[in-house]
Amino acid sequence: MEVKFISEPQTISHLAQKCCDLLSNCCLEEWEEGALSASPSYNCGSVSKEHKLAVQDCSKKLPFICENPLWFDYEYFPGVGYYKLFTSGENWVGAHKRCTLDGAHLAVINSETEAEVFRQLLARFPTLNNTDHDHRALVGFHAIYDTTSPDDCKNVCVSERAQLRVVCGGGGDLSSRAQLVTWPFAQMPSPGSRTSLYSHRLPLPGETLHGTKFVMGFGGKGANQCVAAAKLGAATTMVAKLGDDVFGRDYLETLKKNGVNTDYVRISKTSATGMAQITVADSGENQIVIAAGANHELSPSDVDAAADAIHAADVLIFQFETPIETTIHTLKLKGKGNGVSIVNAAPAIENPDPQLMKLCDVFCVNETEAGMIVRDNVQTVECAGQAVGKLLDMGCNKVILTLGHQGAVFATQEDRTPIHVYSPKMKAVDTTGAGDMFIGALGYYLAYHQLLPLKEVVRRSCEVASISVLKLGTQSSFPSREELPASLFQ
Structure with missing residues (x-):
C-alpha cells in the first residue's frame, strides 16, 4: 500500500477525511468508559471505526492524523481553531510527552499500516533510522481555541501502544497523568x-x-x-x-x-x-x-x-x-x-x-x-x-x-x-x-x-x-x- 503525505494547508475535516481514505486499515480504539474527567470537553474532528469522518466528543473516538515527522512543521488556521499536526520519529514515550505537553491528542497506527508508514518515513527521512522501530509510530493533532495559550486545550487523550489500550484524562497537571500511560x-x-x-x-x-x-x-x-x-x-x-x-x-x-x-x-x-x-x-x-x-x-x-x-x-x-x-x-x-x-x-x-x-x-x-x-x-x-x-x-x-x-x-x-x-x-x-x-x-x-x-x-x-x-x-x-x-x- 502507498502512504501519501499531505502538505497543502486544509481544514482539519478535509485532512482527517483524506487520512482516513489513505489509511483505511487503521485500527481505532474506543475510549474507556469513565476515563474522562469532569472537565468540559471540546469537540474535535475524529475518524470512526467505519472510516468515516465524524465530529464527536473527544471521549468517544480516537482522532488521528498522519504527517511529516518534523515537529511543528505544519500549522493550520481554519478560522475556528488553531491546529498543529505532526508525526514523531522518536520512541512513543517521548512522543506522548511532546504531544501532551502541548495539549495534544495522541494516537497510534498499528499493524501492517504502521509498518508501511515506518518504511516510507525512513525512506524519506533517513536520520530516523537510529530510533527503535518497535516504539516509534506516533501520530496526533490538537485543536487549541486560544492561540496564545496551549494550556487552554482542556483534554489530553493518549493511547497506550504497549497494551493497545486508550486512557483519557482532562484538566489538571499533565505530568501526573503520564504515569497512567507508560514508564518514562x-x-x-x-x-x-x-x-x-x-x-x-x-x-x-x-x-x-x-x-x-x-x-x-x-x-x-x-x-x-x-x-x-x-x-x-x-x-x-x-x-x-x-x-x-x-x-x-x-x-x-x-x-x-x-x-x-x-x-x-x-x-x-x-x-x-x-x-x-x-x-x-x-x-x-x-x-x-x-x-x-x-x-x-x-x-x-x-x-x-x-x-x-x-x-x-x-x-x-x-x-x-x-x-x-x-x-x-x-x-x-x-x-x-x-x-x-x-x-x-x-x-x-x-x-x-x-x-x-x-x-x-x-x-x-x-x-x-x-x-x-x-x-x-x-x-x-x-x-x-x-x-x-x-x-x-x-x-x-x-x-x-x-x-x-x-x-x-x-x-x-x-x-x-x-x-x-x-x-x-x-x-x-x-x-x-x-x-x-x-x-x-x-x-x-x-x-x-x-x-x-x-x-x-x-x-x-x-x-x-x-x-x-x-x-x-x-x-x-x-x-x-x-x-x-x-x-x-x-
Whole structure:
C-alpha cells in the first residue's frame, strides 16, 4: 500500500477525511468508559471505526492524523481553531510527552499500516533510522481555541501502544497523568531492608552508645530514588533483585503500594535481600553500612529481559550498589541520545570504571564520594568547584556535586564554569534520605520538565531534598507531590 503525505494547508475535516481514505486499515480504539474527567470537553474532528469522518466528543473516538515527522512543521488556521499536526520519529514515550505537553491528542497506527508508514518515513527521512522501530509510530493533532495559550486545550487523550489500550484524562497537571500511560522513568536500583538506630551523637570507633530509638524500614539507594520519584508523580519502573525472604516479599509489596512498576524485579534463590544499618545522631548526621545481598546478582541477562522498559525510559538511574559490569552493559544497551542516564556514584569507591563516567549523561556525587574519586578533601563550595572540574577532566559529560545544606555545584563539558545552587535552610531531623530524594527529584525533573535549564532542575531538586530532612526515616520522609509547593511543578 502507498502512504501519501499531505502538505497543502486544509481544514482539519478535509485532512482527517483524506487520512482516513489513505489509511483505511487503521485500527481505532474506543475510549474507556469513565476515563474522562469532569472537565468540559471540546469537540474535535475524529475518524470512526467505519472510516468515516465524524465530529464527536473527544471521549468517544480516537482522532488521528498522519504527517511529516518534523515537529511543528505544519500549522493550520481554519478560522475556528488553531491546529498543529505532526508525526514523531522518536520512541512513543517521548512522543506522548511532546504531544501532551502541548495539549495534544495522541494516537497510534498499528499493524501492517504502521509498518508501511515506518518504511516510507525512513525512506524519506533517513536520520530516523537510529530510533527503535518497535516504539516509534506516533501520530496526533490538537485543536487549541486560544492561540496564545496551549494550556487552554482542556483534554489530553493518549493511547497506550504497549497494551493497545486508550486512557483519557482532562484538566489538571499533565505530568501526573503520564504515569497512567507508560514508564518514562526506569531505575537500576538496589532495594534492601534497613534498620535505623537513633542516638544523641554518632559513636567513635570502638565505642558503644545507648540509643534513643530503633526503626525498621525499607531502603537501598536506588529503590529510595525510585520511590522518591514516584511520590513526585513519575511513572517508575524498577529493574532489580530481591531475596526470597520475608524482607524481599514485604519490599515488593511496598514498592507496588508506592506505584512502582515491579515487572522486572527478580527473586534470588541464593542470596538474601540487601540490608542497610543506619545510625542517626540528634543533629541529623548519619553513618551507613550496607550488605548488598541479592543486589550483587543483578546480571546483564536480567537487564536484557527488561530491554523494552529500558529503551522506553526517558531517564535511567544507576548507583554503585549493583555490579558495575551490569551498569556498563545497561548504559551501552540504552545508548547515547536515547533518554538521560544518571550515575549516582554511591556508595563511594576510589577508582570507578572510566567507562561509567563517559557513558552516562549526568554523573552525580556528594562531597565524600567526590573526594574519594579525585583524591582530595571536598568540604567547601570552592573545593567542590575544583572537584567538578577534575571529574569533567576524567570524561564526565555533566557533573552535579551535592553539598548537603550548602546546596550543589554543577558544570558541564559545554560550560565548565562551576555554578553553585543554594539549598533552603532547614532544621534537619534526619538527613538519611536527602541524597536519594535529590536524585529522585533530579530524575523526575529531567523526565517531565525537559525544557527547564539545568540550574533550575538542580535548584528544584535541592528544595525538594531539603524538605525531606524534616521527618525521620528515609522513604517515609519523602514528600509527596501534594505536600510540596505548586511552583515546583510549573
